[in-house]
Amino acid sequence: MERRKIEIMDTTLRDGEQTSGVSFSTSEKLTITQLLLEELKVDRAEIASARVSDGEFQSVKSILNWAEANGHSDRIEVLTFVDNGVSIDWMVKAGARVQNLLTKGSLNHLTYQLKKTPEQHFAEIKHVIDLAATNNIITNVYLEDWSNGMRNSPEYVFQYLDFLVTQPVKRIMLPDTLGILTPKESFDFLKQTVDRYPGIHFDFHAHNDYDLGTANVLEAVKAGVHGLHLTVNGMGERAGNAPMASVVAVINDFAPDVNIPVSETSIYSVSKLVETFSGVRIPSNKPIVGDNVFTQTAGIHADGDNKNNLYFNDLLPERFGRKREYALGKTSGKANIEKNLQELGLKLNDADLKKVTQRVIELGDKKETVTKEDLPYIISDVLDSSMYEEKVRVDSYVLMHSMGLRPSATISVIIEGEKFEENSQGDGQFDAFMNALTKVYTKKNMNLPNLVDYAVRIAPGSDSDALCEAIITWETTDKKFITRGLDSDQTVCAIKATQKMLNII
Numbered sequence: 001m002e003r004r005k006i007e008i009m010d011t012t013l014r015d016g017e018q019t020s021g022v023s024f025s026t027s028e029k030l031t032i033t034q035l036l037l038e039e040l041k042v043d044r045a046e047i048a049s050a051r052v053s054d055g056e057f058q059s060v061k062s063i064l065n066w067a068e069a070n071g072h073s074d075r076i077e078v079l080t081f082v083d084n085g086v087s088i089d090w091m092v093k094a095g096a097r098v099q100n101l102l103t104k105g106s107l108n109h110l111t112y113q114l115k116k117t118p119e120q121h122f123a124e125i126k127h128v129i130d131l132a133a134t135n136n137i138i139t140n141v142y143l144e145d146w147s148n149g150m151r152n153s154p155e156y157v158f159q160y161l162d163f164l165v166t167q168p169v170k171r172i173m174l175p176d177t178l179g180i181l182t183p184k185e186s187f188d189f190l191k192q193t194v195d196r197y198p199g200i201h202f203d204f205h206a207h208n209d210y211d212l213g214t215a216n217v218l219e220a221v222k223a224g225v226h227g228l229h230l231t232v233n234g235m236g237e238r239a240g241n242a243p244m245a246s247v248v249a250v251i252n253d254f255a256p257d258v259n260i261p262v263s264e265t266s267i268y269s270v271s272k273l274v275e276t277f278s279g280v281r282i283p284s285n286k287p288i289v290g291d292n293v294f295t296q297t298a299g300i301h302a303d304g305d306n307k308n309n310l311y312f313n314d315l316l317p318e319r320f321g322r323k324r325e326y327a328l329g330k331t332s333g334k335a336n337i338e339k340n341l342q343e344l345g346l347k348l349n350d351a352d353l354k355k356v357t358q359r360v361i362e363l364g365d366k367k368e369t370v371t372k373e374d375l376p377y378i379i380s381d382v383l384d385s386s387m388y389e390e391k392v393r394v395d396s397y398v399l400m401h402s403m404g405l406r407p408s409a410t411i412s413v414i415i416e417g418e419k420f421e422e423n424s425q426g427d428g429q430f431d432a433f434m435n436a437l438t439k440v441y442t443k444k445n446m447n448l449p450n451l452v453d454y455a456v457r458i459a460p461g462s463d464s465d466a467l468c469e470a471i472i473t474w475e476t477t478d479k480k481f482i483t484r485g486l487d488s489d490q491t492v493c494a495i496k497a498t499q500k501m502l503n504i505i
Contacts, residue, residue, distance in 0.1 A: 003259035006251075007227035009203065010036050010244065011046040012274060014079055016235030019280060026059040028277045032232075033063050035273065037072055039266045040244075046100060046229075049079040050087040057094055064095045073097050074138065082124050085131045098138045100173065101128060105143025105160070107153035118156060122163045129167050140171040142205070147176040150189040161197060171201045171227060176216065179209030179239060186216040190223035203227035206242040208234060213242035214250055221255050228260075232274040233282055233289065245271060245288035245320070253314050265321045288320055295325045348379070363467070378467075378486060391416050392502040394495060399429040409433040413440050413502075420444075430494045437498070449474040449505065456490050470494040474501050 013029050016022070024032065029047060036045045048060050060078060067076045080087035080099040091099055103125055104110040110121055125141070132139045141164060143149065149157040164172060174193065176186070186204075194202055204220040204227070206213040217228055234243030248262045271289040275282050284291040294317035317324050338353070348356060359378055395412040409432035410423040422439040426432030434451070441448050453473035470485045470493035481504065485496030 003257055005259050006221065006225070007043040007203070008244075008248075008260055008262055009044040009046060009077070009227055009229045010040070010042045010231065011205075011229050011241065012036070012231040012233075012235055012244075014046040014048055015205075015229070015237070015241055016231040016233075016274075016278075018237040019235045019240065019278065020237075022235070022278045022280060024059075024277060026055070026062050029059045030062050030066060032270075032274060032277065033076070034066065035266070035270050036232075037067075037075060038070075039263065040270050041261045041263045041266070042230075043227075043261055044075050044077055044098075046077040046079065050081065050090040050094075050099075051083075057090070060094045060096060064097075068095070077140065079142075080128075082121070082128055084124070085128065088128065088131045088135060088137065091132075091137055092135050097136070098140065099132055100140045100142055101125070101132075102142045102144055103160075105146035105157060105174070105177075106149030107156040108148060109145045110156070118159055122160070125164075126167060129169065133168055139167075139169050140173055140203075141169050142173045142175060144175060145177045146174045147181045147185075147189070148178065151180075151185070158196070161193070165197055165200055171203055173203040173205055173227075173229070174225075175205035175229075176207050177205075179207030179213065181206075181212070181216055183212060183215045183219045187219035187223045190220050190225055194224040201226045203229060205229035207236065208239045208242060211239070213240075214246045217242045217247050218250050218254060221251060221258055233271055233278075233280065233286070235274070235278065235280065243286075249288055249315060249319075264319045268321045288315070294322055352379075390503055392499065394499050394502075395419065397433065397495065399433065399491060401429055407432045409436045411436045411440070413437065415440075415444065415502075429491050433491075433495060434498070446505075449476045449501065452480070454494070456493060468493055470497045472497045472501070476505070 013024060013032060017024055033045050033047055036042050047063055048056050064073065064076060067073045074097055076096065077098040077100050078091060078094070078096045080091065080101050082101065082103060087099065104114060104121060107118075110116060110118065114121065116124075129139050129141075143157070143160065146157065161172070174190065181189070186206075190202070190204060194200075202225050204217065204225045206216045206220070206229070208214075213234070217230075220228065228247065229241070230244040230247050231241040232244050234240040234246075244262070245267045248260065248264060248267065251258055251260055252264070268289055271282065282289055282291070285293060287293055356379055363378075393414045395414050397409060397411040400408045406425040407427070407429045408423060408425045409429065410421070411433060412419060412421045414420075420440040420443060422436040424432055424435035424439060426435045434448075438448055451472060452475045453471075455471045456468055457471070458468045467486055467488055468490055470490065471482060472484075472494065473480060473482050481501075483497040483500040483504065485493040485498070485500065487493045487496060
């Protein structure tokens with residue numbers, strides 16, 4: 001059976017730019033348009049509103065110059081207004097070829113905003129459509145507030161549509177402007193409209209005020225619409241528009257008789273670019289494109305994935321250019337650790353794996369961020385610690401660093417059951433700690449080894465809240481040796497490495 005083709009029109013650069021605080025530059029608009037049409041492969045892109053500003057005009061000209069050179073002119077659309085041809089003049093100067101004419105789709109808007117009769121409004125619309133045709137501009141028509149029109153004044157909506165279908169209009173676009181529709185209403189209103197006007201192309205434009213945008217779009221597809229308006233990351237005024245990623249996934253998985261052109265594997269990269277350009281961060285739990293949505297956290301889920309992919313669904317991350325990850329934290333089990341070790345090409349025996357798992361859980365309890373890249377450090381720390389019997393323990397310490405005063409440390413150390421307390425100053429917090437420790441060992445008539453090298457590192461790709469590792473090289477009269485310490489605080493790393501040294505000597 002041949003699948004029904006549905007057009008996808010992206011309006012990230014027009015309706016999406018109405019997101020509070022968002023304004024794309026000319027170069028950003030051009031880059032996004034190129035990605036939308038050539039990488040994401042949407043059918044059409046609505047890139048601007050006419051008459052907004054000189055900057056908008058320059059953006060439109062730049063995009064249209066590129067579109068003309070690459071055969072995309074008819075895929076670039078601009079929002080226009082019923083303004084006696086002012087928008088048409090703007091379109092001609094910019095070189096635009098498709099207008100999306102904003103008109104009134106509810107009697108309420110017509111009566112109280114325009115204060116005109118339907119006949120007056122229709123006459124003015126006809127004048128603009130005729131002007132567009134004279135200038136070889138294709139016309140699509142928006143029925144603003146159509147959803148409220150169908151709820152409260154359906155007789156006006158059908159009076160208007162009866163007129164509109166007689167005009168040289170390519171598409172009629174039906175927006176849920178205020179995001180008020182339920183899925184049932186979306187289906188009923190659109191089915192009624194599509195059935196009444198066979199052969200007419202209808203688009204549906206959903207908003208997300210009740211978080212029903214994606215559900216309403218699916219019902220619109222079932223009702224027989226011919227086109228959908230979406231935005232990358234669901235950008236748009238108030239709660240935004242129906243999100244591209246979710247809608248594409250839902251249609252591909254739940255509307256098998258429908259064909260849409262969008263390249264799923266490009267969704268994530270385009271989403272991240274729009275996030276960067278807009279400055280609007282993607283929630284980590286946002287379906288398809290959020291940072292965490294393909295991350296298994298619970299150990300039981302990782303275990304199930306090892307046993308016939310028990311926790312997989314049809315939303316495989318590879319579809320969207322991503323991969324599944326296994327979080328490391330307090331809910332991690334051995335299976336989570338093993339999954340991450342496999343990616344690093346590492347393997348541990350059961351006893352060592354158990355120790356590493358326990359260490360990851362301890363760090364997670366402290367709300368430390370643990371990444372896959374931290375695992376080699378954790379392994380080194382855990383296995384190194386198990387090589388000696390712990391006879392010395394740094395029981396507690398207070399480190400002070402104040403402007404204008406030398407750093408100081410007060411420490412409590414337990415050596416084979418005996419407790420010692422000392423304090424000292426130094427050139428830094430760790431130097432003060434070592435000076436206090438030296439006092440303790442002087443009391444024991446013991447010498448500490450010399451510190452000959454000190455390095456701190458974090459895992460590649462980590463950030464400021466990552467685990468770090470201190471690597472300290474010590475030297476006695478007869479040998480050199482290295483100890484490591486692991487923590488999110490650099491000084492604490494060094495103290496942990498020092499405690500290992502105390503036990504080794």
